[in-house]
Amino acid sequence: MSLPHPTADQISLPIVLAVLGDPTRLAIVRYLASKEGVPLNCSKFLDLASKTNLSYHLAKLREAGVTRSEAVGTSRLITLRRDDLDKRFPGLLDSVIAAAEGDTALPAVGTSEVEVSA
Amino acid sequence: MSLPHPTADQISLPIVLAVLGDPTRLAIVRYLASKEGVPLNCSKFLDLASKTNLSYHLAKLREAGVTRSEAVGTSRLITLRRDDLDKRFPGLLDSVIAAAEGDTALPAVGTSEVEVSA
DNA sequence: CCAATTGTTCAATAACTTTTGAACTAAGGA
DNA sequence: TCCTTAGTTCAAAAGTTATTGAACAATTGG
Numbered sequence: 001m002s003l004p005h006p007t008a009d010q011i012s013l014p015i016v017l018a019v020l021g022d023p024t025r026l027a028i029v030r031y032l033a034s035k036e037g038v039p040l041n042c043s044k045f046l047d048l049a050s051k052t053n054l055s056y057h058l059a060k061l062r063e064a065g066v067t068r069s070e071a072v073g074t075s076r077l078i079t080l081r082r083d084d085l086d087k088r089f090p091g092l093l094d095s096v097i098a099a100a101e102g103d104t105a106l107p108a109v110g111t112s113e114v115e116v117s118a
Numbered sequence: 119m120s121l122p123h124p125t126a127d128q129i130s131l132p133i134v135l136a137v138l139g140d141p142t143r144l145a146i147v148r149y150l151a152s153k154e155g156v157p158l159n160c161s162k163f164l165d166l167a168s169k170t171n172l173s174y175h176l177a178k179l180r181e182a183g184v185t186r187s188e189a190v191g192t193s194r195l196i197t198l199r200r201d202d203l204d205k206r207f208p209g210l211l212d213s214v215i216a217a218a219e220g221d222t223a224l225p226a227v228g229t230s231e232v233e234v235s236a
Numbered sequence: 237c238c239a240a241t242t243g244t245t246c247a248a249t250a251a252c253t254t255t256t257g258a259a260c261t262a263a264g265g266a
Numbered sequence: 267t268c269c270t271t272a273g274t275t276c277a278a279a280a281g282t283t284a285t286t287g288a289a290c291a292a293t294t295g296g
Binding site for chain 1: 242243244245251
Binding site: 019 | 130136138140141144145206208213214216224
């Protein structure tokens, strides 16, 4: 691990809610949840925002304790901090993700282009 | 009812999350949840913010579909839109309220003064 | 070494949000 | 009617967040 992350007990509810209250970040979290266990790099999210802007949003998610970013080579491998979030705020992440699933108005990864197969 | 409220299906997840991602509004929702069924007027929340500022935050909650405000005489009776929120985003409100309960760092109604008995 | 890839940082700007006080409306009671 | 109570509206100021492009690292492959 490389970049600063809050510990589980430093994760703050209003900050997590505010961070998730942005459609771009919600789309990132939703995609991470759909690929849980698979660490993704930033380029997966390039159809949501510019590279610079993604860097900003991913930093917000990391600083809030929603995601973990690990530097591997020139990439950042990004994962959801599900264990920590579930411990701190039981049920919250699941209900947010379930609600986001049902919302077709929300931006989503892989919506603007042809799906690139693994 | 008097003031504009979104219908249940107009309630938007990112807007609800953003609205709840403010400590003052989270305290309002938490208090409403703790007194569920009892309509409260704005003055209950005066230890959280000024009258003008409360008016602003209560409008945000109403416009997001989190609360309902009914004009009765010169008062506004404010209630949580639990049914609509539970229908739209099952489990979300409960997990947010449960998480807020456990957070002693959050502002709360009736924390700065002697409790006024009913 | 050189070039490409991956992502960050910085400064600027644009766009919102929050907070404030003063002025206001509307209802209710004396 | 006049005063009080309850809350809103408005405009201004302050603060915060989001978005952009240009410049910068750091790693990897040729």
